[in-house]
Amino acid sequence: MDLLVGVTSPTTQNAESNQLDDMRREAETNALRIIQAKLEKPENLEKLDQLRTAAAQRKRVLDEQLRTAVQSQLESIKTGIAQLQISLDNMKTVERTMRETDEKLQKIAPLQSKLEDLRHEANTYRQLSLAQANLDYIIKTPENVKKADDLMGQEKLLQAHQLIMEIENSRNYLLFELHKVQEKDSQPDDIQLVTNYFADYERLVAHLKQLITFRISRWYDCAISAPEKLVTALRLIEREEQVDRFWMEKKELSGFSPPDRPRQWKKLCFELLRKSVKDRIEGNQLETREEHKYWLTRHLEMCRIIILQDFTIITKTCLRCFPKQYDIVNRFLDYYHNCLKEHLTEICDPKRRTEGDTLTTAEVYTIVTFVRDYQGAECLGKPELKLDISQLSPLLEKDILAAVTDVFINERKQKFTEWIPNIVTSEVKDWYALKEVELTSEHYYATTMPRMLINMIIETLDMAKQMSDETCQLILGMILQKINEFRDLYVAEINNYAKRYFSDRQ
Structure with a gap:
């Protein structure tokens, strides 16, 4: 309880004391009301001892619960105060450390100007060490160009590509260093000098691209006779894709990218396959x-x-x-x-x-x-x-297929339009011809007209059925229309023949 001393003000203590007095009076009033209700009848006085015992037990239980709750609250308060004290100590330590750090930084700041020369020498040393590491590759560039030419002549594209990449790395290193220098001082002549020195590199890349293009374009023959050549071309394309991705990421960081990157040979591969x-x-x-x-x-x-x-x-x-x-x-x-x-x-x-x-x-x-x-x-x-x-x-597409189908339907319609009058005309000529009518084996009069008409219909429907059900329905409707026209024409010719026949008899 000593920890609580001095925490609250006197005004707050008086308010709490008054609140406790009010609570005590309210409790006494409620107790009297309860006792009055339980002892209202005379026979209830016999249970007075039992009521006292029960009330005493209830009081002990409530006192114990209250004691436990107060003890728990006190423990929490002690823990919170201890943590606040630790935080306060830590804040003081941090403040002291920051103050000491500021004092040390004030002493170090003047060294920045004194170390500028050292920083410059360090950058120069780094550049010279990189130049020394790439010097062998730069000097060997003409030799590597010749080796790459020989390897590509022998169709050893993987080894040739490795040499080409060494040449490219040397060129890109020089261009990157010139790019950093250009941020302060423009040197276009230096870039042109590097470009001229590595001119054969561009020829090698163009030749390699030509060989890969040839293999991809002839993928079918390569897959049958020499699949390893096709695999080699695809491996080189994947290598180039990785280099393209590297320089794209490099450009986002440094702003520099070689003049011939990205090459996008994978995209070229797909275009060649489609062609x-x-x-x-x-x-x-x-x-x-x-x-x-x-x-x-x-x-x-x-x-x-x-x-x-x-x-x-x-x-x-x-x-x-x-x-x-x-x-x-x-x-x-x-x-x-x-x-x-x-x-x-x-x-x-x-x-x-x-x-x-x-x-x-x-x-x-x-x-x-x-x-x-x-x-x-x-x-x-x-x-x-x-x-x-x-x-x-x-x-x-539906419109093209419909146009093609219309050509077939219109052509068949035109054929029927030409065939039907010709069939009827041929049949009528036989009526007026002065020759014996053909007989079947059963001695029936015969004509080839129905068979010709049926053959036309069957042939047209068979073709339409092979095309599509929709076409077959359209053709069937057209045939029915033409059959009706044939019927009308045939009936008209029969009537004309009958009239002429009976007029001759008269």
């Missing part, structure tokens, strides 16, 4: 309509064969040659699909064709059936390939 796919699809069109009637059928069949052959190589060999992150199977699937889509769109789009260069019925039939079977088991859907074709877009 090679486009060339393989468009390059197998060896004939035109003037040269062969079924040029388009032969061309699309060759496309199908090439796609199957290529994806057999892609899924078996290229998958092991290309890095996993390239996702090369799906990438090639996207390239082949989009290039073939562009090629077919160019062939089918009416906006790109002249009036006299429209597609024929046979060509339309070939295109539509190819589009239908494109994702089937005879092409991309072949089970052995295990290609994910669920995300591919339609090979022909």
Whole structure:
């Protein structure tokens, strides 16, 4: 309790004393009220001893609880005061230490100007040590250029690339040092001097790029005959990507980047792959309509064969040659699909064709059936390939496919329009011809007109069915319309024949 002495003011103590007196009086009043309620009847006086005992026990319990609560509060207060005292001591220690540190810093500050020369000498020493470390590489640059040329001539691209990187590191070191000097003093002549000294380096890089481009462009042949050459080219591309990332990060920190970075050879690789796919699809069109009637059928069949052959190589060999992150199977699937889509769109789009260069019925039939079977088991859907074709877009957009289908429907409609009058005319000529009517084996009169008409209908419906159900429905509606026209024309000719026949009898 001694710790609480002096903590509160006299005014606060008086207020607390008055509050305690009020609480005591209130407790006495409540006690009298309770006793009066329990001893209201005379027979309750017999229980007076029991009530005293119970009240005494309750008082002891409450006193114990109060004592425990007060003791707990006192312990917490003692702990808090001790921690406050420790914090106060720590603050005094920190204040004293900071004051001493300020005094020492005041003595050290004048040394900064005195050490400026030492700092300059340290920077000079660091630069000279780096120059000495790179001096051997700089001096050996002409020799390394010759070695790199010889290695690339022997198609040892990995070793050649290592020498090229040594030359590049030497050049970049010099350019970086000049970049730091330029922040204070511009020296364009020095940069030009370095550029001229490493001119052969740029030629080596261009030659290496040419060799890698050749291998990537001929990925199919490399994958079959020399997959190690394809792997080497891809390894070099990945090395260059790492160097590109290094210099991009370096530029963010220092503001310096070599003049030929980033090279982005990975992006170039993907562009070459897509171009090679486009060339393989468009390059197998060896004939035109003037040269062969079924040029388009032969061309699309060759496309199908090439796609199957290529994806057999892609899924078996290229998958092991290309890095996993390239996702090369799906990438090639996207390239082949989009290039073939562009090629077919160019062939089918009416906006790109002249009036006299429209597609024929046979060509339309070939295109539509190819589009239908494109994702089937005879092409991309072949089970052995295990290609994910669920995300591919339609090979022909709806408007292009509708335009192609309209060509077929209009051509068939035109054919029926020409055939039906000719069939009826031929039949009418037979009526008026002075010759015996043909008989069947059962001695019935026979005519070839129904068979000709049925063959026309069956042939047209078979072609439409091979194209699509929607086309088949449109063709069927057109045929029914033309059959009604045939019926009207045929009935009219029969009536004319009957009138002439009966007029002759009269």
